[in-house]
Amino acid sequence: MITFIPLTGFLGAGKTTTMAATALALQERGHKVAVITNDQGVDLVDTKLLRSQLDSVAEVTGGCFCCRFEDLVEAVIALVASDDVDTVIAEAVGSCTDLQATVVRPLRRYYGEKMVVAPLTTVVDPLRYRAFDRAARRGEPESDLSYLFRQQLTEADVLAVNKLDTITSQQAVELLDRLRSDHPKAAVVGYAAGQGEGIGSLLDVWAAPPGNGAVALDVDYDRYAAAEAQLAWMNQALDLTAEGNGFDATVWARTVLQELSAWAAARQAVIGHAKLTVELREGDFAKLSLTEAGAEPTLDRSADATAPVGKAVVNARVACEPAALDQAVTEAVAAADRVAGVASSATAPVSFKPSYPRPVHRLAPLGA
Template sequence: MYVYILGGFLGSGKTTLLMKLASMYSKKGAKVAILVNESGEIGVDGATLRQEGYDAVELPDGCICCSLSGTLQSALKNIKRDIDPDIIIVEPTGLALPHKVRELVHYSMIDPEEIHIIGIADIQRFDDLIKKKEEFFKRQMFAADFILINKSDLAAPEKMDAAIEWLKTEYPDKPMIPVSTKTGENLDKIYEMMK
């Protein structure tokens, strides 16, 4: 059972990616469970996800990396017991620290080798984020196995290049890929990496 944790600031595109990933895995015949802890713009809720045919669990308001850590762990145990999926996709809130979520997932008896963090950086708000919330942004990204620079459809190539350069300086060993979770640009590359 693989667990993918989507780490990225508020509005970076986590839910949009989650929907694409869930659909990709379902088409491949994998059993997908979704765990969401958000009050997002798209406002995807458990009921909508279940209507789409996914096993979805919605966690109440609060943050799964701190106040709701116990709730996250019991939700994972229930998912394992009742659904036994091939893949669990976890969307924490945009203020969660993904490495903390990973620790908690690991405490729920999931092999650390099977837990992956996908970092999502929003190109539209990139300059703002590194100016105003640099430390937090770095803490969100440092634990990612790879970084998606999302909303490529909105960015001029120079802006994308500058963001990649900044990220490469901070994280020389991490793969980073410009994507648009909306138009689907480069998502095939991500799917290949996740096989």
Template structure:
């Protein structure tokens, strides 16, 4: 039986890093993992990054899983035909209502060949705290509404980046458990590769109980999607230059320019004949993270920007 793992979570939560670490863990256990990336546009940074870990990568483009279910099913079928036994599917960070639009239809129409793992929402602790403060103050804009729905519909709340928390971990675990008492809360750090417990849950035998759908106001959902404007852009870079340094400087400039906005994510890859560099920013004013430093020098390259900023 093929295992399909649906993964959601807000922009910048670390979904892609989680799936890359999970793919490495699965391969070490003898599995043949595949990854499905997703975005509202085309030319995805996440796809390039996924291909540094596995050749078994598919894309669902021009819309989130909830409105591209047929594309998702077709891509999954193709990956399975090529030998994948675990498909890790990452919904774009502004997507929700996956239980109704993805999980249940997959079980209904493909349940004879696919076992759908628990719907997993990846949570960035610092982003969660920011939204929690907003809720406590009585502010409930459309973006906060979307985020709350992602948390509420999860079977598993995957609390990422716990290495940033220290003593703040215990109260955050309690608050997540209170907000979604039906979910299992799993703390981990994707960057350190400690995803074994998540993988264990995804592979566990037995059916996942089908819960009732969380009520969703689609007008507010659409407004939140619209507020998180996206831009995918390509730049040709002439050399010689350092891809890693170029990525840092470009993202640092973007981070400063985005002051006062909500940065969902700003991701950049620089693809050269000598190798790939990749960096990201998820908070306005923050220093960029360089996920792949790339080669020390390159003769030229192609930079791709994926930006989601409100």
């Protein structure tokens, strides 16, 4: 019997970091763990990062788990067969919701004899939560993105508040208390995956008996689709060649994200996330990320040395038109080329908007 741990949560919440930290912690407890990433596109920064940390990593691309349900099941079966894992942690696309009905209950109904499906966990970024909450408190009309975020909170069995190191201890206490009050049926835990703090509390919640999937989410799929359609999605690969003897991957990547951050801030465009890797040689790569317009990029991993050539992958999800994101990234790359002394060549711009969500299954709770 394997354990399947489903994660959801808005873009930039830290699902991948949570997945890596909990997988390593579970391995220390004697489990054999695999992880699965998920995205609307291909060429995933997160997959590369996870493969540098873990042995068993798979991905489901081209749509969310709900719309690629059989691909998810095949990925789980392949991991179990090839790597003899006993635990699979899977993170859904950050713009996805209604996972209780479209993933959790179908897995329990059709594969319950082979797997235990852990409580559905929604990973929450405190700063993102506070931004949406401030808009609601000001009486602003609920945007489609806010609606999507609220639905992710509502359907959670576990609300996992990540990045507590980004707010004060008093703010953390108030936030956790607020979530417990607003979502009394969910277990609420706080931690900081990037610092490795509080991970044990999340593992303890997952070890508890799974819920019965009784959350019956009332989702307006037109609003859900509209929220996803507000975001342009870009996954782009680039070849980099230094004009001199070598270039600094971190400098180049940081400049790209700084330029994109400033561009989004000037247009008040919401950044779901922007992630970038630059690989100089096999296993040696820099990775930076950005989750807020106007903010400084975060260095998640640095490359060990400079090199004359490299390969970059950009993943960006921004609330704008695809053509605008294509142009913004093109200009950001050109600026980074000048700063780092690099000549870059890229695949054609590939920004797009997700199609209307059409899940393979949508099951009501038993007895509903």
